[in-house]
Amino acid sequence: MTTPTPRPMRLAVSPRTAEILRRCYRGEQSADVLERALRMLAQADGHLTPDGRIRTAREAAR
Numbered sequence: 001m002t003t004p005t006p007r008p009m010r011l012a013v014s015p016r017t018a019e020i021l022r023r024c025y026r027g028e029q030s031a032d033v034l035e036r037a038l039r040m041l042a043q044a045d046g047h048l049t050p051d052g053r054i055r056t057a058r059e060a061a062r
Contacts, residue, residue, distance in 0.1 A: 011034070013021070025033045042048050049055055 008031075013030075013034075021030045021033060039048070039052070042054075043052075047055055049059065
């Protein structure tokens with residue numbers, strides 16, 4: 001049995017975020033820019049392992 005793929009979320013961004021995406025990341029897909037930013041934030045906050053997996057509660061407690 002395969003695990004079902006989660007459906008993509010539709011996110012509403014603030015006017016400021018939309019402006020940054022439009023002016024600073026011209027030509028890039030907004031979803032790609034936001035995904036990259038979220039991965040960097042999660043990694044900096046310690047929510048991801050060095051190889052990019054989401055830390056489990058047990059891993060975070062170490």
